[in-house]
Amino acid sequence: MVMINVQDLVKRYGDLVALDHFNLQVPEGEIVGLLGPNGSGKTTSINCILALLKYDKGTVEVFGKPMTPDAYDRKRNIGIVMQNIAVFNELRVDENIDYFCGLYVKDPATRRRLVQEAIDFVGLGEFRKFYPKKLSGGLLRRLNIACGIAHKPKLLIFDEPTVGVDPQSRNNILEGIRELNRQGATVVYTSHYMEEVEQLCTRIVIMDKGKTLADGTAEELKAMIDRGETITIEIYALDPADLERIRQLPHVVRAHYSESDGRLLVSYDNGEHNLLNLLDYLKSRNTSFNRVFTAQPTLNDVFLEMTGRELRD
Amino acid sequence: MFMHVFSYRLKCLIRDKELVFWTLLFPIVLATFFYFAFGHLTTELEGFEPIKAAVVDNEAYRRNTQFRQVLESLSREGKNQLLDLTLADEDEAGRLLEEGSVAGIITVGDEIGLTVKQSGLNQSILKSILEEYVHTVNTVSSIISKNPGAVWQLIGDIQDRKTYTQQISFSDAVPDTMLGHFYALIAMACLYSAFWGLRNTIDVQADQSPQGARRSVAPTHKLYVVLSDSLAAFAISFLEVLVLIAYLAFVLESASEAK
Numbered sequence: 001m002v003m004i005n006v007q008d009l010v011k012r013y014g015d016l017v018a019l020d021h022f023n024l025q026v027p028e029g030e031i032v033g034l035l036g037p038n039g040s041g042k043t044t045s046i047n048c049i050l051a052l053l054k055y056d057k058g059t060v061e062v063f064g065k066p067m068t069p070d071a072y073d074r075k076r077n078i079g080i081v082m083q084n085i086a087v088f089n090e091l092r093v094d095e096n097i098d099y100f101c102g103l104y105v106k107d108p109a110t111r112r113r114l115v116q117e118a119i120d121f122v123g124l125g126e127f128r129k130f131y132p133k134k135l136s137g138g139l140l141r142r143l144n145i146a147c148g149i150a151h152k153p154k155l156l157i158f159d160e161p162t163v164g165v166d167p168q169s170r171n172n173i174l175e176g177i178r179e180l181n182r183q184g185a186t187v188v189y190t191s192h193y194m195e196e197v198e199q200l201c202t203r204i205v206i207m208d209k210g211k212t213l214a215d216g217t218a219e220e221l222k223a224m225i226d227r228g229e230t231i232t233i234e235i236y237a238l239d240p241a242d243l244e245r246i247r248q249l250p251h252v253v254r255a256h257y258s259e260s261d262g263r264l265l266v267s268y269d270n271g272e273h274n275l276l277n278l279l280d281y282l283k284s285r286n287t288s289f290n291r292v293f294t295a296q297p298t299l300n301d302v303f304l305e306m307t308g309r310e311l312r313d
Numbered sequence: 314m315f316m317h318v319f320s321y322r323l324k325c326l327i328r329d330k331e332l333v334f335w336t337l338l339f340p341i342v343l344a345t346f347f348y349f350a351f352g353h354l355t356t357e358l359e360g361f362e363p364i365k366a367a368v369v370d371n372e373a374y375r376r377n378t379q380f381r382q383v384l385e386s387l388s389r390e391g392k393n394q395l396l397d398l399t400l401a402d403e404d405e406a407g408r409l410l411e412e413g414s415v416a417g418i419i420t421v422g423d424e425i426g427l428t429v430k431q432s433g434l435n436q437s438i439l440k441s442i443l444e445e446y447v448h449t450v451n452t453v454s455s456i457i458s459k460n461p462g463a464v465w466q467l468i469g470d471i472q473d474r475k476t477y478t479q480q481i482s483f484s485d486a487v488p489d490t491m492l493g494h495f496y497a498l499i500a501m502a503c504l505y506s507a508f509w510g511l512r513n514t515i516d517v518q519a520d521q522s523p524q525g526a527r528r529s530v531a532p533t534h535k536l537y538v539v540l541s542d543s544l545a546a547f548a549i550s551f552l553e554v555l556v557l558i559a560y561l562a563f564v565l566e567s568a569s570e571a572k
Contacts, residue, residue, distance in 0.1 A: 050530050052519045075532040086523035088516075090328035091321065102317040103531035147527070 001028045001064065003155050003186045004049060009058035011044055011210070018044040019055065020210040026155075026188055031181050033201030034190040035299060037309070041210035042190040043083065046159050049188075050080060062155070076104060079153030079185075083160040085144050087132050094119065094128040097146050104151035118150035121176065138169030145173065149180060156180060157188045162196060174200050194299040206303060213306050222297045225305040227253070228268040229297070231275055233282070234290035235264050242285055249277055264289075314533065315541055322545035325516075332508055337553045340502040341560055347494055348565045363388070363397040364435045367406035367415045374421040383446055384419075395442070419443065495561055502557050506550030513542040 004026035011019040019041050026032045034042045047053040049060050051069045060067045062074045087096045097115045105111045119128055122142040132140055141161060149156060158177065162170045177200060181187050191197050197204055198218045206213045206221065214221050228251065238257045246264075247255045251271025257264045268274045275294060282289055303309070326332065368374060368384065375381075388396040401409060406418045410428065416435040418428040427443055429436040449471065457464055515521045517538055519529040528538060 047526075052526055052529055069529070070534075072532040072534070075530060078530060080527060080530045082523045082526060084523040086527040088325050088524060090325045095321065095324070099317075099321045100527060100531070102314075102321075103528065103533045106314055106317075 002026065002061075003028050003063060004188065005059075005061040005064075006045070006049060007059045009045065009048055009055055009060065011041075011048055011053065011055045018210050019048065019058075021058070022207070022210055023212050024049075024205060026186060028186050029181070029184070030203055031177065031187040031189060031201045033197035033204045034188065034207060035192070035194060035197045035204055035303075036207040037192055037303075040192075040208045042192075042207065043159055044210070045207075046080075046157055046188070046190060050078070050157070076151075077154040079148045079151065079156045081145050081148035081156070081158045081161045083163060085132070085140055087140075087143055087147055089132050091131075092128070093124055093130050093132070093135070093143055093146075096132070096143060097150050100147040101150040104153075114150050114152065118146040121149070121179075122146045123172070137164060138166055138172075141165050141169060141173065145176065149185075152185075154185060155188070156185045157190075159190050160192070161189075162191070162193065170196070194303075198299055204299070206299070206306070208303070208307050214302065218299065221299060221302050223270070225297065225302050226269055227297050227301055227305065228270040229274060230268070230295045231266045231278060232293040232295070233264045233266075233278070234262055234292075235282075235287060236262055236290075238264060238287065239285075242287065246278065246281065249281060250274075315537060318533070318538055318541035319545055322513075322542050323548070326509060326512065326545055326549050329512065332512060336502065336505045336508055336550065337556060340498055340505070340557050343501075344495065344498055344557070344561055344565060347498065348568070351491055351494060363394045364438055365397045365399070365415045366439055367399045367401050367409050367418045369403050369406050369418060369420045370400040371403070371421065377421050379450070380421060380425065380446065387442065395438070499554065499557060499561075502554050503550075506546070506553075509546035509550055510543075513539075513546050517542060 002025055004024060006022060006024040009019050009022040009024075010017070022041065022045055024032075024034075024045065034045065036042050044053065048055045049062065049067060051060075051067050051071065062071070063077065065071065065074060067074060088099070091099060094115060097118050098111060101111050101114050101118070105114060119125055122145055124139065124142055124146065127135060127139060132143060135143060145158075145161060148158075156177075162173055165173065174196060177187055177189065189197065189201060201218075203216065204218060204221060205215045214224060216224075235257070243255060243257050243264075246252065246266060251268045251274055252266055253269050254267040255265070266274075266278060275292070279292070384396065384398060388394060388398045399406075399409065399415060403420075406415070409415045410418050410430055413430075416429065416433070417439045419439070420426045420428065425443055425447060427439055429439070453467060453471070456467055516524050517528060517535070519526040529535070
């Protein structure tokens with residue numbers, strides 16, 4: 001089943017086109033990442049999907065039906081974790097979760113159980129009587145998540161939930177999202193952190209300037225570009241003639257030797273056994289080397305190839 | 314569902330210390346200031362005594378017939394008597410002022426001057442009388458110099474001054490300016506209830522706050538949320554106004570009666 005189906009979505013703010021014929025399909029059970037730089041239209045697309053924003057053109061379907069502000073049957077199964085902390089400072093941790101859970105679940109006994117499960121899930125048990133102002137940034141993010149997931153939704157939308165979060169809390173959040181997915185929730189995750197998206201998502205949609213640039217798994221996306229691994233070798237001295245011959249090796253796209261730090265950088269397209277071929281050549285030339293590093297292409301390389309800009313620009 | 318949203322809204326609003334300060338504590342503090350600042354104004358006016366003042370009996374004063382007539386009319390005995398004047402030479406007037414027998418000394422020279430030892434209600438009244446006189450004389454002189462023919466109409470206008478506002482009472486009670494201040498304070502407290510409404514609006518609108526966005530995504534009918542929030546805000550503001558009225562009626566009124 002397709003949980004979210006967005007077709008040709010257009011959203012304009014005056015002359016600015018925030019979404020330009022944007023398409024998105026989210027199948028059941030997947031973790032779909034929306035990856036793009038700041039201002040690429042990620043949050044706008046989420047707000048349109050949730051019927052928080054009116055759009056100019058296109059269709060949005062959630063659970064197979066059009067999404068509207070009064071689509072309460074569909075909203076019942078959606079959970080949202082906003083980029084900004086959406087809790088009330090005047091309510092304690094448990095009260096906040098109970099309040100937002102209560103907007104979805106009427107039965108008090110069921111609600112108590114769900115609130116307890118949410119508190120356990122995000123690990124806020126010892127802080128349940130704390131007011132949000134007393135919580136650290138990481139704990140506040142966890143509370144924000146608990147308020148969005150307590151009612152056990154089938155579709156969970158995370159809009160940059162890790163902005164300004166320390167690495168440990170970030171790992172906890174990502175592991176929590178994986179666990180929710182294992183429990184059956186379909187997840188849409190927006191971020192401009194490519195490492196997070198690559199690490200977490202089963203499918204990635206790269207967007208820029210409101211458009212869908214590419215859609216697929218991390219491997220599929222990397223395969224779209226004409227770039228393979230990059231090998232770095234520490235070499236004390238390299239004859240220019242040898243550097244020229246390395247450039248002639250199979251699949252080598254670029255080779256560069258820096259005398260100042262004694263490093264040889266060789267970039268490949270998608271060929272195989274590149275490292276072995278390079279090391280064999282260096283041995284045959286009796287060139288001594290020290291450490292060897294290899295790096296696979298990243299999603300940033302994919303974005304760079306497609307837009308000429310880096311993701312962080 | 315209604316009770317869930319309503320009860321949590323009550324908690325949210327009551328725990329908003331800043332709003333509670335402005336909508337409840339601030340009017341109470343202001344009422345207390347009003348009480349101490351203006352509380353004795355009415356009683357002072359009710360027991361009004363003509364203001365004792367000294368006039369320096371010099372040549373200029375004796376020549377200024379108009380001013381003398383004005384002062385004499387103001388100090389004429391009767392229910393409208395405003396001044397109680399003592400003619401004295403400069404030294405004697407100074408001594409009277411020093412020992413507190415008069416509120417001020419009026420001296421006529423090139424200009425009409427007032428000397429006081431301290432500020433207060435009587436001194437302010439004396440200052441107002443002299444300023445009004447000087448202002449009227451200057452106006453009349455200016456008009457006559459430009460249009461001598463208007464002199465008789467001008468004299469008539471001065472003698473027949475009209476007040477264009479009229480103070481009336483809706484009940485049998487005599488209008489009380491001081492009481493008006495406190496009613497205005499209650500009105501202000503009612504007006505401040507709008508702060509609760511503002512907070513509610515921000516918290517329910519998806520484009521105004523993340524909390525509003527989260528509530529808009531929830532499957533609760535927005536009318537439920539708006540009504541629950543409004544009722545909670547109304548209950549709190551109503552209670553606050555009752556507390557303010559109770560403070561005015563029982564605390565300040567009792568303190569006033571005890572005096």
